Amino acid sequence: MIDLSLPSKFIDASVDEDFDKALKIAKLIAKQHHITLTDELEILSDSAAMALSIDEMTAVFSMVEDIRNYEA
Secondary structure (H helix, E strand, O other): OOOOOHHHHHHHHHHOOOHHHHHHHHHHHHHHHOOOHHHHHHHHHHHHHHHOOHHHHHHHHHHHHHHHHHHO
């Protein structure tokens, strides 16, 4: 079953600057989509650029960058 609330939870974790929670959620979303975490982070960034407020977008971009650096 796909949990459609996960992207929203990722945004919330990003705004709250909760790295561990955001990483866990990003991995769950990637698993649901059957793609790599790297690809999922790209999708999350693209989605943030199109649909979020400036504060949420900035938080998501920052969290995605933090996760990329952590995973590298």
